[in-house]
Amino acid sequence: MIISELENEDLIRRFRGEGLYYRVGPFLIRGRSQLDNASRGLASLYADFPVAGPDEITDVDYVLDKCTFEFNRFNLILDGRLQYPRIFRRLAVPFVEWALNLSVILGLHRFFVLHAGVVERGGHAAIFPGNAGRGKSTLTAALVSRGWRLLSDEAALIDPVDGLLHPAPRPISLKNESVELIRSFAPNARMGPSWPGTMKGIVSHMIPTPESVARALERAEPAWMIFPMYTPGARPEMRPLSKARALVTAGQQAFNYNLFGRRGFEILGNLIDACDCYEFVYSDLDGAVAAMNSLTLTTSAAREVSPVNAIEPEHFR
Amino acid sequence: MLISSCPLIWRNWDEDEHVLYHCGTGDTHVLNDLAAELLALLETESLTARELADQSAAMFCIEPDEIFHQNVAAALAEFDELGLIEPQP
Numbered sequence: 001m002i003i004s005e006l007e008n009e010d011l012i013r014r015f016r017g018e019g020l021y022y023r024v025g026p027f028l029i030r031g032r033s034q035l036d037n038a039s040r041g042l043a044s045l046y047a048d049f050p051v052a053g054p055d056e057i058t059d060v061d062y063v064l065d066k067c068t069f070e071f072n073r074f075n076l077i078l079d080g081r082l083q084y085p086r087i088f089r090r091l092a093v094p095f096v097e098w099a100l101n102l103s104v105i106l107g108l109h110r111f112f113v114l115h116a117g118v119v120e121r122g123g124h125a126a127i128f129p130g131n132a133g134r135g136k137s138t139l140t141a142a143l144v145s146r147g148w149r150l151l152s153d154e155a156a157l158i159d160p161v162d163g164l165l166h167p168a169p170r171p172i173s174l175k176n177e178s179v180e181l182i183r184s185f186a187p188n189a190r191m192g193p194s195w196p197g198t199m200k201g202i203v204s205h206m207i208p209t210p211e212s213v214a215r216a217l218e219r220a221e222p223a224w225m226i227f228p229m230y231t232p233g234a235r236p237e238m239r240p241l242s243k244a245r246a247l248v249t250a251g252q253q254a255f256n257y258n259l260f261g262r263r264g265f266e267i268l269g270n271l272i273d274a275c276d277c278y279e280f281v282y283s284d285l286d287g288a289v290a291a292m293n294s295l296t297l298t299t300s301a302a303r304e305v306s307p308v309n310a311i312e313p314e315h316f317r
Numbered sequence: 318m319l320i321s322s323c324p325l326i327w328r329n330w331d332e333d334e335h336v337l338y339h340c341g342t343g344d345t346h347v348l349n350d351l352a353a354e355l356l357a358l359l360e361t362e363s364l365t366a367r368e369l370a371d372q373s374a375a376m377f378c379i380e381p382d383e384i385f386h387q388n389v390a391a392a393l394a395e396f397d398e399l400g401l402i403e404p405q406p
Contacts, residue, residue: 244334244347251345258343262326265338265345269328 004047008040015039019061021052025168025216026157027108028056029100033064035074038092045093045171045192045205048213060103064092078103094195094203097173104155104168105255111157111166112260112267115253118151118165119143121296124223125165127156127275129253132200135230135282138178141206142285143292145186150212151220155255160263163270164219169212171205179204185285224295225250225275228282236287238295239279246277319403320359329353342400351377352392359402366393 003022006014014020019030020039024046033039063077067086074092076084078099087095105113116129117140126143128136140153151157151167158165171192174182179194179202190207225246226238241249247268251257257264278295282288323341335353337346348356354373358364364372370389374381381389396402 242332242334243330244328244332244336247328247336248345248347261343262324262338262340265326265328269336272328 001051002047003043003049003051006043006051011043012036012039018054021054021056021058022046023050023052023216024170026166027059027104027168028052030054030058030061031064031096032062033092034066035064035089035092038064038074038089038096041093041193042096045097045207047207048210059108060100062096062099062103064096079107088197091195091198093192093205094173094198097171097205100170101154104157109256109259110160112160112257112264113255114156114158114250115154115255116156116250117153118156118167118220119148120151120165120167120220121148123221124296125151125220126224126226126292126295127165127222127250127271128226128228129156129250130228131253133230135178135228137172137174138181138230138285139228139280139282139288139292141172141174141178141182141189142185142289144172144206144209144212145182145189146289146293148292149215149220150208158222158267158271159219160260160267163222163267163274165222166219167212167216169208169216171207174204174206176201181285182206222271222274223276225272225277227279229279230283231281232283234281234283236284236291237281238291239281241277241279243272243277246275247272319363319405320356321401321403325356325360325401327353337401339399339401344399346399346401351388352396355389355392356396356401363405366390369393 015033019032021030061079065075065077067073067075072089073086074089075082076087076095076099083099084095114129116127117136118125118127119140128139130136137153144150150169151165153172156165157168192205194202194204196202251268321341326338328336333350335348337348354376355369358369358372370381370386374385397404
C-alpha cells in the first residue's frame with residue numbers, strides 16, 4: 001500500500017495515534033502529528049511512498065506537537081529530542097523536511113554521507129556535491145524532470161562495504177528563484193505548495209517521480225563526480241577536475257568523514273576512483289541537461305555500455 | 318627528520334598532485350610532486366634536510382641549487398607544522 005491509497009480519516013488517525021510509518025529507500029520513518037493540515041501536506045508530498053508497519057526498527061521518528069497556549073505554533077520533536085521549538089504552524093511541512101535532512105545527515109552512520117544531489121541514468125550515477133547555493137538541487141530537479149532517476153537532492157548515501165549509492169528519493173527542496181525556474185522549465189512536474197517566510201526564504205518541493213520512488217531500493221554505481229557552479233548568464237561548461245582535487249573538495253562535503261576516519265578516506269578514494277570528475281558551470285537548464293546527457297555518451301561509464309559513441313560535444317574543453 | 322609515527326595513507330592517480338591522509342590528525346592533504354617525494358623518502362628512512370634535498374633532486378634529475386634547498390626547507394617547515402614529521406635534534 002502507498003500513502004495516497006490511505007483514506008483521509010485513516011491517515012489522520014495514524015498521524016494522531018501511533019504514527020504513520022513509511023519507507024524512503026533504506027529508511028523507515030515514523031511521523032506523528034496533531035496538526036491535520038500538516039499531516040495532509042506531508043501525505044501529498046509522499047503520496048507514492050510505501051506505507052510500512054510498526055513492527056520494524058524505525059530510523060527516524062518525528063512528532064509535531066501543539067504548543068500549550070500558543071495556537072499558531074508547534075514544537076517539532078526529532079528522535080525524542082526537541083529539535084525546533086515554537087515554529088509557526090503554517091511552516092510545519094518544510095520544517096519536517098529539514099528535520100528529516102538532519103536525521104539522515106547527522107544520525108545514520110551506516111552510510112558514508114556526502115552533502116550532494118544524486119541522479120542516475122543507465123545504472124550510472126552522477127553525484128553533485130556542494131554547499132547551499134551552488135545549484136545542486138536545481139540541477140537535480142531539472143535532470144529528474146527530463147528522465148534521470150532521483151536518488152537524492154541532499155545526501156549521497158555511500159555503502160561503506162561496496163561503494164554503491166543507496167537511493168533516498170525524498171521531495172526536492174527548491175528555494176527562492178529556483179522554484180519558478182523549475183516550474184517554468186518543467187510545467188508537468190508535480191510541485192507542492194510554496195512556503196514563503198521560512199529561514200531560507202520561499203521553499204517549495206518537487207515531488208519525486210513515481211519511477212524514482214518505485215526503484216528506491218535499487219542501488220546505483222557511481223560514475224561521475226560533478227561540482228556544480230550555478231553562474232547566471234554563463235554557458236554550460238564541463239571542466240575536467242583532477243581526482244586529487246575532487247577527493248579533497250568532496251571530503252569537505254562529507255558529513256561523517258571524521259567519524260569514519262581512515263576508512264572514510266578509503267571509501268572516498270574508491271568513490272573517486274570510480275568517477276570521472278568535473279566542475280560544471282551552468283545557468284540555463286536546457287543547456288545544463290544537454291551537457292549532462294552528452295556526458296553519458298562520452299565518458300568512461302558510457303563506454304562500458306556503448307563503445308561506439310565518440311562524439312565530442314561543445315561543452316567539453 | 319623522522320616521519321610521523323602515525324601512518325600516512327596515500328592515494329595517487331596519474332596526476333601531478335597526490336592525496337595523503339594522516340591517521341594521527343585525521344587531516345587530508347593535497348601535495349605536489351616534490352612534497353610527495355620528500356615524505357615518501359622519509360617514510361623509508363630518517364634523513365637530514367640536506368640528504369633529503371640531495372636525494373629528491375636526484376629523483377627529479379636536477380642539480381639542487383639554492384632555490385631548491387629553500388623549497389625543501391619550506392616544505393619541511395610546513396610538514397612539521399602539520400604534524401607529518403618529527404624533527405630530531
